[in-house]
Amino acid sequence: MTKRSAGNFDWLLIILFLALVSIGWINIYSASLDPEVVSGSFDFANLYTKQFVWIVLSFVLIVFILFLDAKFFERFASVIYICSLLSLLGLYVFGKEISGATSWYDLGGFSIQPSEFAKAATALALAKYLSDIQTDVASFQHQLRAFLIIALPAIFIIPQPDPGSAIVYAAFFFPLYREGLSGIYLIIGMSIIALFVATLAVGPLYVCGGIVLITIGLFLLKRKKRASASMYFILPIVCMGFVFSVNYIFQNVFEQRHRDRFNVVLGKEVDAKAIGYNTQQSEIAIGSGGWTGRGFLKGTQTTGNFVPEQHTDYIFSTVGEEWGFLGSTFVVFLFVALMIRIIFLAEKQKNQFSRIYGYSVAGILFIHFLINIGMVTGIFPTVGIPLPFFSYGGSGLWGFTILLFIFVRLDGNRLNEW
Template sequence: MNRERGFFLNIDWITVLIYLALCVIGWFNIHAAVYDETHPSIIDPATNYGKQFIFILVSVSVAMVLLLLDYRFFSALAPPFYIITILLLILVLVIGRNVGGNQAWISLGGGFRLQPSEFAKFTTCLLLAKYLSGTNIKITDTESFWISAGIILLPMTLIMLQPDVGSTLVFCSLIFVLYREGLSPYFLIIIGLFITLFVSSLLINQWLLLGILTIVAALLATFNLRNRKFLFTLITGFILCAAFAMAVKPIYNNILQPHHRARIDELLGITTDLRGAGYNVNQSKIAIGSGQLWGKGYLQGTQTKYSFVPEQSTDFIFCTVGEEWGFAGSVVVIGLFLFLLLRVIMIAERQQMTFSRIYGYGVASIIFFHVLINIAMTIGLMPVIGIPLPFISYGGSSLLSFTILLFILIKLDASRTGYA
């Protein structure tokens, strides 16, 4: 009895309360986003807000089950969980249902669908934590690095084949996990450099960009002529950067979907199409701006009520917050996410097991990426890539997968002192 009481007290209830608050906020905003006067009840299962209520009940039930499991269960079954997810990602390419240009859902009947890419996030985190916490595994070793990279890249590749660019890019956030475990910061610098080159290649003539790279390389070489190792690294880096810069436009024009290119072009100012690619973001910004300080009030948003913003209950749910709750409500929601991220990082750092710490940083990385990109794209700072706002956007697969992702960490944390 004392052991059970100790475990109960050891649960991070602050994190649990933040989770519940975000779920309730999401539920009410979904109700506002797709409100139907013929179905006024917020728990009516014939509506999306009624279904979201069911998803919340299911997710909370799953969370309770996770807290009752032995913490060693997650480490022991990380490989089979990962394999099952990979098989589902392959299966969805064969029998998946195409929605919005992405073959990412498996139909379960009754209007419910399963999105395997959502569950791949926590299974990838589990296997990555399992591998990196192994004996004599160091991310600085070449073999360990490439195995870790392979764990991340395999689901990314399968998801890209759907093609779901948004969900694919989420896995890039796991680079922060590798960095926390000892990966050189130069990798982050290199990633930043290639992102800059990518954007520059779209905005600047490729031959002009190549000329700029040549001048920069020549200037750097002038100050280090006697350092052969530096010169070799510089020449290698110049060749790679030049090749990448020259390849960006062919890849951009032939691999990315037309709607993805249109959204990026709109964001970068290459084109302006407020009735086409830029319509969603423009309407979203109008909705958020019209909320001003305190918002228009619950169920009073005109942009929301008259469906000016497409996908408002999913990808653009934050503009409902902005319009009806105003700047104050938006700050509250963003504040809750920041508080959650700080709690997750704090939980990760106090873990005694390496597995739990690594997994904790995986949770923080994925939630941070989702929140940053989703909110940034609703206010026009990022291209629209179609990823949900955790715990708030409509969707059973999204809510359940984020719940599992978070509550596995809460269970690992509750067990850190040996109560379970």
């Protein structure tokens, strides 16, 4: 057992965490306040009261995590991971269905969503596997195993159905890449997404025309023309093949609601009451904020409950409406600061396990941040994932708290390693 003192923990991270959680709670209060009930009462029926209790309990968790030995997490990573997988599988037997998804365990009075905790477990397992002296990220076989560690929980989560939470597992690309995964995966992944979206937006013929032009352009610019025939011949054809299969995938693999969401973002459908209603209302709420917002509890969209799921996935629209441009950019700044601080600290880790875990934390937070705020501001299609520390929900809050504070604990051990 190493000597532990409060000074070892990164207080900047803790302050950013406290700021996000408290600002988040203020906005949940505003979004869930029932205007017909006298404001400020702490009835346990109120969502903001519940959230307050979750926050208080999360402090207990924090203390518990910080008192555990840093080595505990590395040592028990696999056990935690397997427990987490079992908890996800158990949903198919004991799960409780809430709004169409069987993602919760009913623990009498409150519900627990294991997928929120699985992220931290997967991060630990991946960090443990990659930091193993025998693992070589460059080897294909080891890459495959790493992918399997990441993919298993995602595969268990998708059919719940909760595809939004599964998308988060893309975040583990960042630690993998940091540890030496070939950039080609990034290029392939990005290309697939770009081709997919471009085909939906402008149609396959234009995209093929673009591919041909780029290929010819590259060919003319390159000096060694014979160097790689595949580059100029096979690759464009594969791309074009993919482009022409996009429509098939879109029509047959995706469900109608997913297609609708894409179409709304691509501007192909404007339908305020049905598909794009959430996004539309959320944009109205944010847009009416102006420079400084309407003020706390003064947002008409917020108090009028115009934005569905406003206290959960759409909580950022409350920030936008009531606190305006200044308030919402401040929140964006807090998130960016938190993530950059984590990356900065991760880079300083002497221990590979801690570094990979830190990168996983930053990646997970980033994916949530990107998709959630992108969705609320109308840039991305609707994907139901929460905004870390902000969105209402005990499991989510605890999940992120555990995720973050394991890193705080690991980081706190950095100086004692020597």
